[in-house]
Amino acid sequence: MSEQSKPLLDVRNLAIAFQTDSGMIRPVDDVSFNIYPGQTLSLVGESGCGKSISAMSILRLLPSPPATYPSGQILFEDEDLLCADESRMQKIRGSRIAMIFQEPMTSLNPVFTVGEQIIEAITLHQHVNSRQARDIAAQALADVGIADPLRRLADYPHQISGGMRQRVMIAMALSCRPRLLIADEPTTALDVTIQAQILELLRKLQEETNMAILLITHDLGVVAENSDAVAVMYAGKIVEYAPVEEIFDRPQHPYTQGLLASVPKLGQDVERLHTIEGTVPPPSNFPTGCRFHPRCPSMQGDPQCRNVIPNLRENLPGHWCACHHAENYPTAPATHPTVAHTRQYS
Amino acid sequence: MSEQQTIIDQPLASPPVSWSRQVARRTLARPLARFGIIWISIVAFCAIFAPLLANSHPIAIKMQGEGWTSPLLRHLTPADITLLVLGIVGVPILFLARWWSLSTRFLVVMGITLPTLILSLIFVRTPGTVVYEWYRQAEADGRVEQVIRTPIPFSPSDRLRDHPNPDPPYPWPPSREHWLGTDINGQDIASNMIHACRIAMAVGFISTGIAVVIGVIVGGLMGYFSGLADLLGMRLVEIFASIPTIYLLLTFVAYYPRNIYIIMAIIGATSWVGDARFVRAEFLKLRNQDFVQAAVAAGLPLPRVLFRHILPNAVAPLLVSVSFGVAGAIMAESTLSFLGLGLVDEASWGRLLDMARGEGGGFRWWIATFPGMAIFLTVLSYNFIGEALRDALDPKLYGGKA
Ligand SMILES: Nc1ncnc2c1ncn2[C@@H]1O[C@H](COP(=O)(O)OP(=O)(O)OP(=O)(O)O)[C@@H](O)[C@H]1O
Ligand SMILES: [Mg+2]
Numbered sequence: 009m010s011e012q013s014k015p016l017l018d019v020r021n022l023a024i025a026f027q028t029d030s031g032m033i034r035p036v037d038d039v040s041f042n043i044y045p046g047q048t049l050s051l052v053g054e055s056g057c058g059k060s061i062s063a064m065s066i067l068r069l070l071p072s073p074p075a076t077y078p079s080g081q082i083l084f085e086d087e088d089l090l091c092a093d094e095s096r097m098q099k100i101r102g103s104r105i106a107m108i109f110q111e112p113m114t115s116l117n118p119v120f121t122v123g124e125q126i127i128e129a130i131t132l133h134q135h136v137n138s139r140q141a142r143d144i145a146a147q148a149l150a151d152v153g154i155a156d157p158l159r160r161l162a163d164y165p166h167q168i169s170g171g172m173r174q175r176v177m178i179a180m181a182l183s184c185r186p187r188l189l190i191a192d193e194p195t196t197a198l199d200v201t202i203q204a205q206i207l208e209l210l211r212k213l214q215e216e217t218n219m220a221i222l223l224i225t226h227d228l229g230v231v232a233e234n235s236d237a238v239a240v241m242y243a244g245k246i247v248e249y250a251p252v253e254e255i256f257d258r259p260q261h262p263y264t265q266g267l268l269a270s271v272p273k274l275g276q277d278v279e280r281l282h283t284i285e286g287t288v289p290p291p292s293n294f295p296t297g298c299r300f301h302p303r304c305p306s307m308q309g310d311p312q313c314r315n316v317i318p319n320l321r322e323n324l325p326g327h328w329c330a331c332h333h334a335e336n337y338p339t340a341p342a343t344h345p346t347v348a349h350t351r352q353y354s
Numbered sequence: 355m356s357e358q359q360t361i362i363d364q365p366l367a368s369p370p371v372s373w374s375r376q377v378a379r380r381t382l383a384r385p386l387a388r389f390g391i392i393w394i395s396i397v398a399f400c401a402i403f404a405p406l407l408a409n410s411h412p413i414a415i416k417m418q419g420e421g422w423t424s425p426l427l428r429h430l431t432p433a434d435i436t437l438l439v440l441g442i443v444g445v446p447i448l449f450l451a452r453w454w455s456l457s458t459r460f461l462v463v464m465g466i467t468l469p470t471l472i473l474s475l476i477f478v479r480t481p482g483t484v485v486y487e488w489y490r491q492a493e494a495d496g497r498v499e500q501v502i503r504t505p506i507p508f509s510p511s512d513r514l515r516d517h518p519n520p521d522p523p524y525p526w527p528p529s530r531e532h533w534l535g536t537d538i539n540g541q542d543i544a545s546n547m548i549h550a551c552r553i554a555m556a557v558g559f560i561s562t563g564i565a566v567v568i569g570v571i572v573g574g575l576m577g578y579f580s581g582l583a584d585l586l587g588m589r590l591v592e593i594f595a596s597i598p599t600i601y602l603l604l605t606f607v608a609y610y611p612r613n614i615y616i617i618m619a620i621i622g623a624t625s626w627v628g629d630a631r632f633v634r635a636e637f638l639k640l641r642n643q644d645f646v647q648a649a650v651a652a653g654l655p656l657p658r659v660l661f662r663h664i665l666p667n668a669v670a671p672l673l674v675s676v677s678f679g680v681a682g683a684i685m686a687e688s689t690l691s692f693l694g695l696g697l698v699d700e701a702s703w704g705r706l707l708d709m710a711r712g713e714g715g716g717f718r719w720w721i722a723t724f725p726g727m728a729i730f731l732t733v734l735s736y737n738f739i740g741e742a743l744r745d746a747l748d749p750k751l752y753g754g755k756a
Contacts, residue, residue: 067651073581094656102653109651115644119374119666129652180652 013348015042016220017066017188020344022080024061027073028292034078035291036062036244040320042346043188046214048221049347050231050252052267053241054288059224062241063190065090066222067105068097084188103133106181110193112173116165122149123161126180133184148179152209171202175209182213189214192224207234228271232256237347240264243289243299246320250327251349260329262306298332306333320345377670380746387742390735397732401551402441405434408506408545410486416500417492425489426504429481432474437552439470484509487516506533508542510549510701525709528720535720537709547724549701554732557618557687558680564622565679566672569629574660574668576630577637587634591627599624599686607695614697617690621683632675636668670747677740681733688729703729 024036036058043049051059064070066082068089082089084105089097101107109115117125126145130136136144142161149157152175165173174194181189191210195203211234214221223235231238231252238255240248240263248261259265266284286303289295295302301313310332318330321338328345331337381387400407411425430438444463451459486509492498514520520540528535534543576587603620610616640646641664649663690696691704703725710722 069647069651098653098655100653101651107648107651109644109648111644115648117645117649117663117667128654132653177648 013044015346015348016045016085017043017222018081018083019062019066020081020083022062022065022082023078024058024065024070025076025078026291027076030292033291034244034294036065039080039241039244039246040345041239041246041249042348043220043222044348044350045187045220046218047236047348047350048214048223048234050223050225050235050238051241052224052226052228052231052238054226056288056290057241058244058291059241060192063107063192063222063224066188066190067101067107068092069107099133102129102181102186103184104186105188105190106184106186107190107192108174108177108181108194110196112170112177112197115177116173118165120164121161122163122165122168122176126161126176126183129180130183144183145179148183149176151182151213152176152179153205154179171198171205174198174202174206178206178209178213182217182219185217186219188220188222190222190224193226194223195230196225196227203230210234228267236350240267243294244291245299245330246345247300247331248329249320249345249347250324250329251347252351254324254327258324258327260323260327260334261300261331262304262333263300266305298330300331306331374670377743377746381739381742384738384742384745386738390738390742393731393735394739397551397728398555399441400548401555402437402445404549404552405430405438405504407504408508408510408542408548409504410489410507410509410512411484412489412501412503412507414502415489415498418497418499429484430478431480432471432478435474435478436467436471440467486512487514490516506542506545506548508532508545510541510546511699512541512545514540525718525721527718534724535718537706537721543706543721543724546701546706547703547728550703550706550725550728553614553687553697553700553702554684554728556614557621558684558736560615561618561621561625561683561686562676562679564619565626566629566676568623569626569675570633570665570672572626573630573633574637574665577634578641578660578664580638584634587630591630594624595627597624600689603686603690604693604695607690612695612697614700617687617696618683621686625679625682628679629672629675632671633668636671637664640664640667670743674740674744674747677736677743681736681740684729684732684736 019042020040022036022039023034025032025034035056039058039062041049041051051062053059061070061075065075065077066084066089077090080090084100089100092100116122120128123142123145126148127138127141130141130144130148131138134141134144145161146157149160154160154172154175160168160172160176165176168176174197178194189210194210195206198206207230210221213219223230225231235252238248238250238252239246240255240261242263248255248259248264250260255264256268259268263284270283284303285305289299289302295314297312297314297316298304298307298318301307304313307313312332316332318332318337320328320330322343322345323329323334323336323338326347326349328347329337382391405426406413409426409429411429413426414422414424416422440463443466447463447466448459451462454462489498489501493501508514514536517540520526524536524540525538526532526536526540532542532544534547536542537546572587572590576584599621602624603617606616606620637660646659646664649659654663687696687702688704688707691702692707694708696702696705706721706725707729710718710726
């Protein structure tokens with residue numbers, strides 16, 4: 009993938025606010041990232057840091073009210089999705105951008121057969137008759153490695169296993185050949201062997217169709233094996249954004265370093281497994297300055313960390329980090345962060 | 355590893371059984387619910403085939419020196435014809451045409467009955483004046499060669515004019531001729547009971563149908579949008595919840611002509627609040643479910659999400675409320691008729707019940723018992739069915755949907 013190709017999705021300074029009973033909260037603030045065609049961007053971070061709502065805002069799936077977008081742009085193929093109206097969004101959803109969810113057990117409607125659900129999605133976005141839709145659906149099931157697809161079309165969701173359901177969800181999401189697939193923790197609910205199969209499948213389909221994937225996960229093992237670029241989120245902000253090898257070889261942000269250190273490695277003494285002290289602050293109570301500073305091991309009483317919000321800046325070539333204490337953290341004001349890297353297949 | 359994969363990709367070994375069919379099966383597994391369904395089926399059968407079961411007009415008659423004629427067929431009203439077509443053609447299609455989906459079957463049946471109704475309304479001329487006793491008198495005079503009568507040879511409004519001075523005076527207690535006796539006008543009670551099934555079914559289903567449509571729309575909007583829609587809807591629900599159906603009906607019949615459809619509409623318009631609450635709760639629960647999110651994320655327009663994806667999941671709990679609603683509507687109509695404020699010239703269980711009170715506090719046991727039992731059994735049946743459905747839907751008893 010050439011570095012100069014245009015990003016498919018360009019999220020700029022996105023902020024998401026919710027009107028709650030106890031006032032306005034802003035669980036996502038000033039989030040920027042890019043996804044290029046054929047690239048997989050992983051969004052990682054602890055639970056509650058705003059990964060899902062960032063992803064859902066791309067498809068405008070957050071109910072509003074209470075959700076509002078105080079600032080930012082979500083440019084998809086040069087169109088700002090935050091300004092698109094509902095009927096325009098309906099055309100994009102499922103056809104240009106598709107999404108798969110965490111829970112395969114509940115992502116299919118229990119009262120319809122697998123076939124009815126896939127065919128509904130197909131006939132919605134493609135001008136085909138019901139025979140052709142059926143063929144496309146069967147082909148989509150075959151593409152995701154489901155044996156005997158015509159028979160499976162007649163099954164109800166409760167009759168097939170979790171792994172199969174997630175395959176069905178992927179088949180449904182990919183049946184209209186989307187340019188971008190958003191996968192919100194697609195394998196968290198599955199056991200490890202199935203997880204590997206599903207990720208392998210996504211990788212294969214991505215190679216075939218050159219679609220982009222936004223992969224949301226908090227499993228760093230999944231990140232290492234499946235992404236080109238990684239954005240690490242903490243408390244509603246991206247703290248580090250870099251190619252996958254950079255993140256694992258040269259993590260710059262203390263939070264990323266902590267995350268990596270808390271992953272058990274083969275042969276490591278389990279009792280000395282690192283944990284990050286403290287807990288994630290709730291959106292109603294984000295700290296001032298750097299949001300990580302109360303838990304940060306490298307802050308050491310620096311008033312700058314407490315008072316000045318660090319921006320995402322390119323402190324190594326193609327490696328963006330938001331920490332006053334990162335090596336080479338530039339003093340120049342932030343430019344628009346972008347990581348166009350794609351990994352080399354062996 | 356490869357062994358495991360083959361196991362995982364095997365579908366579970368059951369044939370496709372939809373969730374609704376499972377619920378139906380669990381409901382039918384209960385003896386009380388089965389009793390309820392059998393009784394309701396009997397009532398429905400009587401309602402559909404009433405003219406063939408109890409009629410003063412013989413099915414076929416051969417007068418002296420003439421051929422066979424069928425006074426019964428000649429006196430069928432458009433409504434009778436439509437119901438008979440529904441019963442003879444529609445019901446078998448609904449239950450036996452398994453090769454069509456349920457909705458297709460439903461549409462086919464509608465496609466047959468609606469044109470029947472329209473055509474018979476246009477072309478069928480039912481004789482306006484009817485002389486019920488004519489056949490009996492002809493028979494007594496010996497002018498009839500042969501006659502085939504219905505099991506109960508009396509129409510519900512046949513006042514036995516051939517006995518102008520009955521001795522003893524009406525009401526007659528049960529006898530061989532009048533199985534369940536007659537009411538104070540000499541009308542046969544058995545015949546009235548059978549024809550009253552129509553009012554019971556119609557009141558039950560039409561008014562509940564109205565209630566369900568209003569309840570689904572209001573409840574669905576409240577539940578899906580929550581927020582302001584929920585707040586306003588809830589106030590509406592509270593207002594309607596505080597209107598007592600019976601008093602509104604009483605007020606209405608005091609000023610306006612009695613019309614069964616208006617009575618149904620009033621019952622429907624005041625009893626949707628329960629349905630709305632049910633649907634609201636279901637929609638609130640379902641709208642955050644992943645499959646609803648997935649449907650929106652697939653680009654489905656809102657009405658399709660609401661009514662195709664959420665509503666079918668809320669239908670089963672709604673059925674519980676419907677079965678109790680039907681029971682309530684039948685009670686309301688019976689109450690009204692019992693108070694003497696119901697329908698004037700149509701057979702109704704409640705109206706019969708009203709005649710059980712004799713002058714000076716007398717009590718005609720046969721007029722009270724049979725319609726009373728019919729009301730009791732019908733209301734009880736719907737309650738049994740409702741309760742069995744509720745249990746069949748209880749995830750705690752059956753381990754949930756998924
Ligand atoms: N409808 C809402 N109203 C108010 N706050 C909300 C709403 N939805 C989400 N939030 C807030 O947004 C924050 C981020 O939620 P989000 O679901 O994006 O987390 P996440 O990173 O996906 O976590 P997880 O890993 O557990 O899925 C949460 O802390 C929550 O408080
Ligand atoms: Mg999430």
